[in-house]
Amino acid sequence: MATLTVPAEVPSAVEDAELLRKAFIGWGTDEGRIISILAHRNSAQRASIRQVYAEKYEEDLLKSLDKELSSDFERIVLLWTLCPTERDVFLANEATRKGTAGHHVLMEIACARTSRFLFQVREDYHSRFKRSLEEDVAHHTKGDFRKLLVPLLTAHRYEGPEVNLTLASSEAKILREKISEKAYNHEELIRILTTRSKAQLNATFNHYNDSFGNSINKDLKQDPKDDFVSLLRATVKCITYPEKYFEKVLRSSLKKVGTDEDALTRVVITRAEVDMKRIKEEYQKRNSVPLEKDVEGDTSGDYKSMLLALIGNESA
Amino acid sequence: MATLTVPAEVPSAVEDAELLRKAFIGWGTDEGRIISILAHRNSAQRASIRQVYAEKYEEDLLKSLDKELSSDFERIVLLWTLCPTERDVFLANEATRKGTAGHHVLMEIACARTSRFLFQVREDYHSRFKRSLEEDVAHHTKGDFRKLLVPLLTAHRYEGPEVNLTLASSEAKILREKISEKAYNHEELIRILTTRSKAQLNATFNHYNDSFGNSINKDLKQDPKDDFVSLLRATVKCITYPEKYFEKVLRSSLKKVGTDEDALTRVVITRAEVDMKRIKEEYQKRNSVPLEKDVEGDTSGDYKSMLLALIGNESA
Known part of the structure; x- marks a missing residue:
């Protein structure tokens, strides 16, 4: 479900390191080359390049990048290069x-x-x-x-599929009770959200929906302006539907007056190797436009090229 | 600082497993043999014996021990055999x-x-x-x-030696303030105790002592009958002087009317491979009598022999 694309025949880390070095030392930095290499290597490959580069040139690749690049493009390349x-x-x-x-x-x-x-x-x-x-x-x-x-x-959540339905029912009741009382910071509500496995929480939230007619996040929406409640809602969504959660972060960052580059960068680099394909599907569904299109419209220059390379628009 | 003793030439896991099997199947169980083997093997050796035993006799060694032994002796042997x-x-x-x-x-x-x-x-x-x-x-x-x-x-406490003295001073003040107000459950007090590294907490408690004339545990003693405060005191002690903390658990378990076998067993089996020598020194200092002597006086039979074998009284 990743959008990262790696060429069928990947050059050796030594070749990559040498080409990157060339991109730095020529007349002006060759940003296109930096993107064409780094945006198409997986995390293990980037780690090898960084290691070889440090041995060969006695400087951390991140340091060289830091010297050559600037602003949003610098940030996305540096963060992407890190493991x-x-x-x-x-x-x-x-x-x-x-x-x-x-x-x-x-x-x-x-x-x-x-x-x-x-x-x-x-x-x-x-x-x-x-x-x-x-x-x-x-x-x-x-x-x-x-x-x-x-x-x-x-938390070190258990990740198996086992679910206790009796518990799901009793804890759905606790959640409903605390939310009705607007006791959003109640220790029982926090205990449930922070210790139960994701499978168990899914069962609990389903039970909540079935028993009380609303999803838990719908009930939490009664107080939309409260920062803490908004964090609670995001938590529930991120645990149960990460792809919808990330779609929303992308949507907010792009639809804002003035793009929120930090959020955009963060989601793209942390999800490109994980589930960006699913997030793009959600984006298309929710906004009736491909993510690439909105990214193209809202960003520019090398930063835009890097984003598009990572979310898989090869023609960009 | 362990008290566990292992023979200079350790028999193979196969030999040990065979001898244990013999101890189980003869006329009556041979408890002496069980002790002479298991109480003198380190955790890696016990794990090998357990593995070989399971392969050879198609039964978990713990299961066999469970069938053959009973009461306090059973509990100590089973818990000790576990990794x-x-x-x-x-x-x-x-x-x-x-x-x-x-x-x-x-x-x-x-x-x-x-x-x-x-x-x-x-x-x-x-x-x-x-x-x-x-x-x-x-x-x-x-x-x-x-x-x-x-x-x-x-918590996943940082374990390095680095200490921030400014922080130690400011957090010692917070602790003093909360304790003076008897706000023992205050979130700041709990935050400090549960997140700071042991080295940092040591510095903070030293600062507390130097600035306020009493050790933090002395100040916490003002409410000696409160279960929560007593747990806080134990926490401070266990973090800063584990050997003194364990000495006290042993002392309480032995001096009680009716020995607290669960506590005695727990401390002996969890510390015999770690720091029981230091704990024994503390015990001698605090009680003017060797730990072995009090254990001998308060326990009996195979349970006593197992305890003494683990705390290193070879003549017993």
């Missing part, structure tokens, strides 16, 4: 200092990764920052946001 | 259903293991119970206990 867990470490750390917008990024890292991957991010966070991820998040967030985000990020 | 993370999975799961006594066991597993080990316990918990550890703990605990135990168990 996926390192990238999440960077995004999560940045998010701890960004308030409400950061809360959504943290939730996304907590809910749209596998348990094993999330744990690896926490391990890499140690190495990079000499602190733990939850330590920084707990330190920089407050109140209800902390109450939700810390357990989301520290 | 260390599996054993914590068993103890943690049992603890979720045991109220106050269970809270202390859960805290101990959270605080007296390395971050990596604790994560492995959480992984093994998935395999064994098809649920996550935090899911069960959050489900079975309430109020303040849940507020403390879930983040303790889900």
Whole structure:
């Protein structure tokens, strides 16, 4: 379900590293070459290129890119070149200092990764920052946001398919009760959302829908302007329908007056190797226009070319 | 610092498995032989014996032990034979259903293991119970206990030596303030205890002592009968001086009217391969009598022999 395309015959990491070096040292940077190489290598291949490059030129590839590129194009190339867990470490750390917008990024890292991957991010966070991820998040967030985000990020959810229907029924009732009372920060509601497996939560939300006539997110929509409730809604969606969640992030980032490049970049680079095809299908369904078209209309230059290369519009 | 002793020439796992089988099938069980083998093999060796035994006799060694042994002796041999993370999975799961006594066991597993080990316990918990550890703990605990135990168990503490002294000073102040207000369940107090690295907490507690004239645990002692405060005190001790914490658990279990065999067994089997030598030194210092002597006086039969074999009294 990825949109990343890799050529049938991939050049060796040495060849790639040499061509990248050439793209940097010529008269002006050759952005086209950078895109044609990096945007068409998977994470293992990018890691090899980075390793070879460092050995050969005694400089981290990221450092060279940083010197040659600028603005949105620089950001997308740097973040894309990082290995996926390192990238999440960077995004999560940045998010701890960004308030409400950061809360959504943290939730996304907590809910749209596998348990094993999330744990690896926490391990890499140690190495990079000499602190733990939850330590920084707990330190920089407050109140209800902390109450939700810390357990989301520290959870190690069970990922098997087993579901307990009795529990789904009793916990759907708890959720309904707390939402009716507008007790959105109630510890039972948070406990259920942050500890149950995704399969179990799906069963609980289905039960909620069947028993109370509304989906849980419809009921949560009664308070649309509350930032915490909006984070709760995003959490439910990200856990149950990640592709719809990401479609919505893309839609908001593109439909805004002034594109939200950070969100656009983040979704494209974190999903291109995962489920971007499904997200594009959702986008087409919801907006009656292909994602590529809206990206083309809203962005420009090398940044646009990189985005289109990653979401799979080969003609661009 | 372990007290476990392993012979200079360890028999092969096949020989051990055969001798254990003989101990089971003869006229009456040969408990002495079981002790002489299992109490003198490290966890990797016990795992090999268990594997060979299962292949040879088509029965799990634990099952055979379960059939042949009983009461406290059975419990200690079974728990000892399990691999260390599996054993914590068993103890943690049992603890979720045991109220106050269970809270202390859960805290101990959270605080007296390395971050990596604790994560492995959480992984093994998935395999064994098809649920996550935090899911069960959050489900079975309430109020303040849940507020403390879930983040303790889900933390992945940074384990490096780096310490931020400015932070130690500001967080010591927060702790002092909350304790003075008897706000023991305050989210800031819980955040500090559950997310900071052990090195950082040590610095914070030292700062507390230096600035306010009392150790944090002395200040927490003002409310000695409150179960939650007593769990907080135990947490601080277990994080900063695990050997003193375990000495105290042993002392309480032995000095009680009626020995607390579960606690005694738990400490002996979980520490014999880790730091039991240090714990014994603390015990001697605090009680002016060797641990072995008190164990001998308070226990009997095969259970006593197994305990003494594990804490390193070879003459017993």
